[in-house]
Amino acid sequence: xxxxxxxxxxxxxxxxxxxxxxxxxxxxxxxxxxxxxxxxxxxxxxxxxxxxxxxxxxxxxxxxxxxxxxxxxxxxxxxxxxxxxxxxxxxxxxxxxxxxxxxxxxxxxxxxxxxxxxxxxxxxxxxxxxxxxxxxxxxxxxxxxxxxxxxxxxxxxxxxxxxxxxxxxxxxxxxxxxxxxxxxxxxxxxxxxxxxxxxxxxxxxxx
Amino acid sequence: xxxxxxxxxxxxxxxxxxxxxxxxxxxxxxxxxxxxxxxxxxxxxxxxxxxxxxxxxxxxxxxx
Numbered sequence: 001x002x003x004x005x006x007x008x009x010x011x012x013x014x015x016x017x018x019x020x021x022x023x024x025x026x027x028x029x030x031x032x033x034x035x036x037x038x039x040x041x042x043x044x045x046x047x048x049x050x051x052x053x054x055x056x057x058x059x060x061x062x063x064x065x066x067x068x069x070x071x072x073x074x075x076x077x078x079x080x081x082x083x084x085x086x087x088x089x090x091x092x093x094x095x096x097x098x099x100x101x102x103x104x105x106x107x108x109x110x111x112x113x114x115x116x117x118x119x120x121x122x123x124x125x126x127x128x129x130x131x132x133x134x135x136x137x138x139x140x141x142x143x144x145x146x147x148x149x150x151x152x153x154x155x156x157x158x159x160x161x162x163x164x165x166x167x168x169x170x171x172x173x174x175x176x177x178x179x180x181x182x183x184x185x186x187x188x189x190x191x192x193x194x195x196x197x198x199x200x201x202x203x204x205x206x207x
Numbered sequence: 208x209x210x211x212x213x214x215x216x217x218x219x220x221x222x223x224x225x226x227x228x229x230x231x232x233x234x235x236x237x238x239x240x241x242x243x244x245x246x247x248x249x250x251x252x253x254x255x256x257x258x259x260x261x262x263x264x265x266x267x268x269x270x271x
Binding site: 200 | 220224225227228233
């Protein structure tokens, strides 16, 4: 089966695998193959998680394409019960927004005459990151906003910075309009969402 | 919005969604096979197990 999400055990889902206060919601593997993440399977997984997210206040969404032996699922829930419980409580009534900065690389200054090739290279490399650095500093303003619970930078490169904002479900519109609008005013930022809080759950150490 | 998920109309929303589907979320030991046009390109065995919310780990860098 494919793991869709972990939710509170109080769920009324008939096929949930329950251990203590937790319930794992699973789905049959897509017909396209064992655990495959082809586009159809990805969108199916997203739809399944969205459906769970719409019906439950606390949701730990599962990564797409993760297959698990149904018999082992109970043991997994049992072993990670405390972590999962804590995570569920933190994500209760919360969702994430995606913010993305795309900008042209900042051209470096003209090299001084006599500069070594190595110095020129390093200066250009430094300059190429300047845009992403500025974008990350702009996120600091968002991070200080009280309606934003957390900010995670997902990836960063000279012309691209991707981040996620964890916000209350009831306030995501306000965050998008008031906070993200400050970023998007320069047309180099994009804000989409809300999504289940995929980015605020992370892989841990092997059990 | 207590409940329904509404994705903001945007050219980038599908890309943003895929970023999250493939790089975030709870992971259980298992297999992921990246497939394009019915051809399996990459098979990844997931050995790492699962889940804690970064904000719960005091003293560990988490947001940058």
